[in-house]
Amino acid sequence: MIMQANSIQASYPGIQPSARAQAIIDDLRGFLREELLPLEQREGIRFGEKHSRELLRNLWKRSCERGFYNVMLPEELGGAGLGIADLCAVKEAAASSGAVLAAHVLGELSGPPRVGHLFRVASQEQIEHFLRPVCRAEKAVCFALTEAEAGSDATAIRTSARLEGDHYVLDGAKRYISGAPYADFAVLLAVTSPGKGAEGISAFFVDLAAPGAQVVSDYQAMSGPGTHGDIILDGVKVPVAHRIGEEGKGFKLAMGRITLNRLLHCATMLGMAALALDLSVGYARSRVQFGRPIGMFQAVSHMIADMATELYAARSMMYATAAGYDGGGDIRTQSSMCKVFSSETAFRIADRAVQVHGGAGLINGHPVEWLFRATRMMRILTGTSEIQRNTIAKGILMPD
Known part of the structure; x- marks a missing residue:
C-alpha cells in the first residue's frame, strides 16, 4: 500500500x-x-x-x-x-x-x-576507499559506538585502540549495532587514551573482513531478525591512515550531528505512525461487526480521532523545529523535545492501531503488529526518552 x-x-x-x-x-x-x-x-x-x-x-x-x-x-x-x-x-x-x-x-x-x-574530515584516500563506494552502493557501512557496558553513557566504552608503528591494534566488542550483519566496514569508536573520557576516544574505518574482526548476530531485535549484530575485535590491525580525523576527536565527531539526527529520526517515526493510522482507518471502514463498519462505533472512532490529533501535533512540532534549523536557529532543546514526543506518540498510535485491528493485529507479520514493535524501539534508539528529558531540562534550566 x-x-x-x-x-x-x-x-x-x-x-x-x-x-x-x-x-x-x-x-x-x-x-x-x-x-x-x-x-x-x-x-x-x-x-x-x-x-x-x-x-x-x-x-x-x-x-x-x-x-x-x-x-x-x-x-x-x-x-x-x-x-x-x-x-x-x-x-x-x-x-x-x-x-x-x-x-x-x-x-x-x-x-x-x-x-x-564524514566527507569534510576524511582524507582523500579514505573518501575514495570507503565513502564513495558507499555512495555508489558498492559497500555498506554501520556505525559502531554502543557496547554492553556503554549505552547512554557512551564515553564508558572499553574497546581499545593501541598504536603500534603505522597501525592501531583494536580489541573489544560492540553491541546492538544496526546494519552490522550486512556491512562491509564500520565507522567505529575506540579508546586511544585511557582515562581522558571523551577526549580519549578516536574514530576509525574498520574493515569487517579483516583478520580478527567478526560480526555475530545471535539475537533478534524487536524490529526483526538480521538487522542488528555485535562486532568482535580480537587484535584487529587498522592502519593509522584509516583513523578518521585527529586522535582524541572521535567522540566529538560522532556527537556532532546528534541533534540533527534525532530530528531526522522523528520523520521515520511519524511516517510509521501515519501508516498505522492509515491502516486503521481502512480497517475501521471495511471491517463489519454487528451489521455495520466498526468505525461507526464511538469507541473505535474516538481512537481514530486521538491518533490523528496526536499525529498532527507531533508533525507540526517536527516541521516547526526543522524550519527553525533551516533558518539558522539553535534547535538542541527542541530536537530532544521532538524526539521524545514523536517516539512516544508514534508508539501510542501503533498501540491503538493494534486495538482497532483486534485479533488480526496480534498476528506476527501483520503490518500493525510490526509497527507496534518497531515504534517501541524508537523510545530507546538515538537516545532514550530519559536522556532527551535530561537535555530538555538542561536547555531550560541551565542554558548556554
Whole structure:
C-alpha cells in the first residue's frame, strides 16, 4: 500500500514540502509502487523478516540508479541538497509508504546518510576507499559506538585502540549495532587514551573482513531478525591512515550531528505512525461487526480521532523545529523535545492501531503488529526518552 496525496498524512494544512522535494516524493512513491512493492509481493517479503544481503545490495544499486540512494546528501556529493524540513518530508513519505524495504531505498541503515558528514574530515584516500563506494552502493557501512557496558553513557566504552608503528591494534566488542550483519566496514569508536573520557576516544574505518574482526548476530531485535549484530575485535590491525580525523576527536565527531539526527529520526517515526493510522482507518471502514463498519462505533472512532490529533501535533512540532534549523536557529532543546514526543506518540498510535485491528493485529507479520514493535524501539534508539528529558531540562534550566 502506497499512501496517496489524498491520504490523512497529506491532508494537514500548513505542512507542505518545497516543489522540488514534492517532485522527489512523487518519483519515490512511483518507484515504490511500480518496482519495490511488486518485488516484495513476488518474493514474499514481509515486515519483521530477515532479508538476504544479495537482495538488499541489488535494491541499493537500483535505488542508486534511480537517484534515491544519495538523495539526502548535499548537491556537491551527488545528493539533492534539500533543507532539513524537506528531508523530513522525504523520509516521512518513505516510512509511511507501506513498503517493507523503503528505508533501504534511501540508504538509511547502511548507506550514504551514515557517512555524508564524514566527507569534510576524511582524507582523500579514505573518501575514495570507503565513502564513495558507499555512495555508489558498492559497500555498506554501520556505525559502531554502543557496547554492553556503554549505552547512554557512551564515553564508558572499553574497546581499545593501541598504536603500534603505522597501525592501531583494536580489541573489544560492540553491541546492538544496526546494519552490522550486512556491512562491509564500520565507522567505529575506540579508546586511544585511557582515562581522558571523551577526549580519549578516536574514530576509525574498520574493515569487517579483516583478520580478527567478526560480526555475530545471535539475537533478534524487536524490529526483526538480521538487522542488528555485535562486532568482535580480537587484535584487529587498522592502519593509522584509516583513523578518521585527529586522535582524541572521535567522540566529538560522532556527537556532532546528534541533534540533527534525532530530528531526522522523528520523520521515520511519524511516517510509521501515519501508516498505522492509515491502516486503521481502512480497517475501521471495511471491517463489519454487528451489521455495520466498526468505525461507526464511538469507541473505535474516538481512537481514530486521538491518533490523528496526536499525529498532527507531533508533525507540526517536527516541521516547526526543522524550519527553525533551516533558518539558522539553535534547535538542541527542541530536537530532544521532538524526539521524545514523536517516539512516544508514534508508539501510542501503533498501540491503538493494534486495538482497532483486534485479533488480526496480534498476528506476527501483520503490518500493525510490526509497527507496534518497531515504534517501541524508537523510545530507546538515538537516545532514550530519559536522556532527551535530561537535555530538555538542561536547555531550560541551565542554558548556554
